[in-house]
Amino acid sequence: MSPTNPPLQARPTQRDTVIEMSGITVQFPGVLALDGVDLRLRRGEVHALLGENGAGKSTLVKALTGVHGIDGGSIVVDGVDRTFSSTADAERAGIATVYQEVNLCPNLSVGENITLGHEPRRRGVIDWRGAHEAAVGHLRRFGLDLDPRSLLGGHPLAVRQLVAICRAMVLDANVLILDEPTSSLDRGEVERLFSAVRDLRDQGVAVVFISHFLDQVYEISDRITVLRNGRLVGEYTVDELPRAELVSRMIGRELAELEELGRTAAKPVDRTATPVLRASGLGRSRVIEPVDLDVYPGEVVGLAGLLGSGRTELARLLAGADTADAGTVEMHGRPVRLTTPRRAIRHGVAFSSEDRRGEGVVGDLTVAENILLGLQARRGWLRPLRRAERTAVVAEYIEALGVRPANPDMLVRNLSGGNQQKVLLGRWLATAPELLILDEPTRGIDVGAKADIQRKVADLAERGLSVLFISSELEEVLRLAQRILIMRDRRRIGLVESRETDVDGLVAVMAHTGRPATDTKEVR
C-alpha cells in the first residue's frame, strides 16, 4: 500500500490502517448510489458513519462486505487490494457486520445462531456441547444470561440484537460494522452494548458505528465520516466537529440550479379562513407525542427534523396509515376520524410515503395502472373507469408531471426514482386531494426531477391545494413552505415562519440537545 491520501489528522503508520476504501462508486439502476467515496478505518477506533437517509451509508457498508459489487474505486484490507464477493467472504477476512434488520434465524436456538457457519467440530461432527459453552462465554461478555438452547425467536428484539453482535464477535473480527445497532435498544442495553464496543476497541478492533442518534455518536465515537447524497462530505475527529456543524454537513446546501426556483414562501396565506386540516393533540403512544397543527388553504407547511424525529410518524397518523390513539382531527372545521388510508383519502388526504419502492409504486403494474390505482380504489371496483377516461387521466398526468419515458404501458419498476415519484404524485393528484402529504418526495432523485417536483408543488399550492412537505433538505423546505413545523425526539419543538428563519436557524433548533440522552427510548 502506498502511503498516499494522508488523512486529515495525524499521518497513520501502515499498521494503523485496517481498511482503506477509496473512490468507491456504486451504480444502481437509475441512481448513482455512491460517487467516489473514501472511508479509512484504523485499528482500535470507533468510527461513526453519518448521513441522512439515502446518503449511502448502508450502501458503503454493503460495498465493503461484498453485498454490492463496486463499479469503481478500490478496497485495501491490511495492505492488500481486495474485493469480496459475499459477506461470508468478508467474514473470513475478519470483517463482521450486524445489520439494521436483525438477520438471524428466529427458529434456531441462541447458541446455534451464534455459532452458525463456524460450529466447533469433533471427529467430523458438530460439537454442540462445545458450541453452546462457547456461546455462553460470549453472551456473558454482554452480561447476558441466556440459555443458549432457548429459541432465539422467543427473546425480545433487543436481546436478538445483542445476540447478533455476539455472533459477529465469535468470528474474532478485526473490523466490526454496526448498522443502527441501538435503534431497538433501551438505554440500559445501549450501555451494555457500548461497554462491549469499548472493550473491543481497546483490543484493537475497528468498529464502524452507523446511527441516527447523535448523542450516542458523540458518546462512543473517535472519528466521523459524513456522507451526503452518495458523496463524501469529509472525515473529522469528534472534537473538531461540533454538533450543529455536523447536522448542517449532513443536510447540506442546495445546488445553484434549484436556487433559481425562487421562494414561494413569500406568498401570503390567508390564515383567517377555516383551516383545511386542524390536528389537536394528535399522537400515538410510544411513537409520537401529541402534536397540534393547522394547515390553511393553499398553504405549504414544511416539516423539518432529523430522521427519527417523528416527522414521518406524524404524516402516517394524518394519512390513516397508522392509527392515532390521542387527539382529534378536523377537516374544514368538521371532526373526522382518519383511521385507515381509505378513510383519509375519502376526506381528501393524500399521502406519498418516503418508501417509494415498498409503500409507493406497485412495481409490476404499468405507469398507467399506477396512476389510476388511487382513483380507481376510491371509486370502488364496481365502477371501473371507462377506457377513454383512463387514457385521458393518464395522458394528463404524464404530460403535466413530465414522466419520462412518456409511455403509459411501461412497467413502473423500470423507471428511475424521480419518474416513479412523478407517477406517485400523479396517482395522488388524480384523487383530487385537499391536503397532499409528501414525505421525502425528492430523496434520491436527480436534480432535474427534483426541480420539476418542487415547481409542481409550488404550482399546486398556488392553485389552492394545501401541502404538508417533509424533507431532509432544509433549503427545499424553506423555499416551498410558508411555515415550518420543527420536530425532535418524537415531539413538536416549534412552528416558525419560514420568512423569519434560514438554514442555520433551523439547524440550531433541530440539533439542540433539549433532552438528556438517557431519555432516548426508541420505538420502531
Next chain:
Amino acid sequence: MARVLGHRLFWPVAALLALVVLNAAVRPGFVRITVRDGHLYGALVDILRQSAPLMMVALGMTLVIATRGIDLSVGAVMAVSGAVALTFIDRSADPGALGTVLVAIAAGVAVGVVLGTWNGFLVTVFGVQPIVATLVLMLAGRGVALLITGGFITTVVSPPYKFVASGFLLGLPFALFLSAAAIAVVAIVQRRTALGLLTEAVGINPEASRLAGVRSQGIVFTAYVASGALAGLAGILYSSNIMAADANAAGEFIELYAILAVVLGRTSLLGGKFSIAGTAVGVLIIQTLQSTVLFLGVSSAQSPVFFAFVVVVVVVVQSPQLHRRLSRLSGRRRGRTAPPAQPATRDLEVSA
C-alpha cells in the same frame, strides 16, 4: 413472429398443441368427432367435458394465488358440496324433480361459499398464513362430508341431477357450458370491472395498495369466497358424474392439479399478475395428458411417473433461465460474442 413467440401464453398453448398432435399421431380416432343421436362424441369432447371440475377449481385457485395466497381446501370443499347435494336429494320426497335438484345444487354451492368465507376469514381477519388456514379445512372437510353422508357413499337416481355432468345441450355436453360460463363470468368480473387491477395491485404490493386506498382485505376475502363457490360447483359436477357422494375420492389431489394448472398458465405463485386464459389452457394440458396416459395403457401404478415427466418437460420449457441459456448458446454458435449474461434480476435496495 417475435410477437407470437414473446406472448405470455405462447409456451402453454404450444405445449397443449404438441400434446394434441402427439395424440393424433398415435391415436387414429383422437381428433375424430362423430355425431350420434344429435350429440357430439369423441376424445376431444370427452377431454373438454371431463375437465369441467378442474376448470372451476383452477379458476378459483388463480384468484387466490393472485392475492399471494393458496387454497388447499378445494378438494375437501368439493366433497362436502357433493355430500350436501346428494344427501338432500336422497332424503327428498321426489329425487327426480327439477325443483329438488335445483335446490340441491344451490345448497352445494352455498356450502362452498360458507367454507370459502371461513378460509377468507382466517386469512384476512386473523392473518393466518393461507397455506395453514386452508390446510385446516383440507384435513377436516372430508370428515365433515362423511358426517353428512353418515359414513356411507350416498347414491341416488335423479335424471335431472345426472344431466349436470352427463347431459347434452345443443349437441354439446352440458358440463362444457358450465365450464365456459365459469370462465366467462370470472373473466368478465375481473377484467370488465376494476377488480382484476385491484387484485393484482394487492398481490404485487399489499402495503402500497393499502396506502393507495385499496380495500386489500376485502379483495383477498372475495378471492377465497369465489374459490369456495367454484369448488362447490365442481363438487356438484363430480358427484353428478358418478351419481354418488364419495367423501374420500371426490376431488382427491385436485388442489395440487389446480395449482399446477395455474402455474402452467404462467401465473406466478408469488402473486400479482394472473391470467384466466392461461389457467384454462393449463387445465386443458392436464386433462389431455390424463387422457393420453389412459389411452397409452400406462399401468395405473406407473401413470403418475409418466405424468410427472411430461409436466417437468412443460415447466422446464417455459423456464426463463433455459431460454437465456439457449439464446446464449445459439449466439455463440453463430460465431458472435454472446451478449453478457443477465444477472438474475437484482433487486437492489438503495438504502443507507
